[in-house]
Amino acid sequence: MHLSFDSFVLAASTATLEDEPAAREHADAVEFRMDLAEDPLTELDGYDGELPLLVTNRASWEGGASEADEDGRLASLERAARYDAVAAVDVELDALRTKRGASTAGRVRDADAAVVASVHDFEGTPATSELRRLLHEAARVGDVGKVAVTATSRDDALRLLSATHAATTWGDTVATMGMGEAGRHTRAVAPVYGSKIGYAPVRAAEATAPGQYDLASLSRLTDSLKKKPET
Numbered sequence: 001m002h003l004s005f006d007s008f009v010l011a012a013s014t015a016t017l018e019d020e021p022a023a024r025e026h027a028d029a030v031e032f033r034m035d036l037a038e039d040p041l042t043e044l045d046g047y048d049g050e051l052p053l054l055v056t057n058r059a060s061w062e063g064g065a066s067e068a069d070e071d072g073r074l075a076s077l078e079r080a081a082r083y084d085a086v087a088a089v090d091v092e093l094d095a096l097r098t099k100r101g102a103s104t105a106g107r108v109r110d111a112d113a114a115v116v117a118s119v120h121d122f123e124g125t126p127a128t129s130e131l132r133r134l135l136h137e138a139a140r141v142g143d144v145g146k147v148a149v150t151a152t153s154r155d156d157a158l159r160l161l162s163a164t165h166a167a168t169t170w171g172d173t174v175a176t177m178g179m180g181e182a183g184r185h186t187r188a189v190a191p192v193y194g195s196k197i198g199y200a201p202v203r204a205a206e207a208t209a210p211g212q213y214d215l216a217s218l219s220r221l222t223d224s225l226k227k228k229p230e231t
């Protein structure tokens with residue numbers, strides 16, 4: 001399956017593909033968190049859903065739950081990329097800076113899947129210059145450059161939106177989101193400034209990051225902001 005990041009993609013984040021039927025009504029894709037799944041490759045084997053998959057196998061050094069060593073973790077992503085349903089693979093920017101990670105990106109693309117190069121900051125929001133630099137570097141090595149930061153103030157949220165707008169204006173394909181309470185509204189608003197992916201759990205209690213809206217809520221918010229105001 002194919003996913004275009006030319007326009008906003010709403011991904012239902014989940015630890016199990018059993019959520020796909022419930023996600024269909026609102027989501028454009030499923031983000032399958034392989035690191036949170038019991039037996040991810042067996043789930044991929046049995047997947048017969050309609051939504052394309054974006055697979056993530058988040059490293060423990062990037063806030064995820066993968067317990068595999070780096071080679072095994074990336075090898076699982078390469079295997080996942082070969083499933084027809086897998087349209088995109090998330091690879092951390094820090095991994096992509098290594099030879100092993102860059103080779104994973106090559107294999108993912110050989111399997112006709114897109115690479116989402118990701119950066120997470122669970123502590124705060126980097127300085128504006130660093131934010132812009134990270135977005136540009138991630139967008140250069142990935143088909144989408146994704147930066148998720150922890151916003152602790154309105155100022156952080158505004159800087160994130162502004163960096164998203166700047167990156168989009170100079171032609172980078174990026175996705176951004178503010179984690180935490182102060183960042184929550186950026187999830188609804190960032191697509192207006194060019195962000196191309198949003199993440200939300202089907203059920204609020206199963207959030208995969210702090211400050212996420214549930215899927216139906218984020219879908220309603222992004223849809224209504226997408227509509228042109230009536231004149």
Ligand SMILES: O=C1C[C@@](O)(C(=O)O)C[C@@H](O)[C@@H]1O
Pocket residue numbers: 013031033056090118148177178179199200208209210212
């Ligand atoms: O990288 C991201 C973004 C995210 O952390 C969020 O803040 O919505 C949720 C994760 O599941 C996903 O892999």
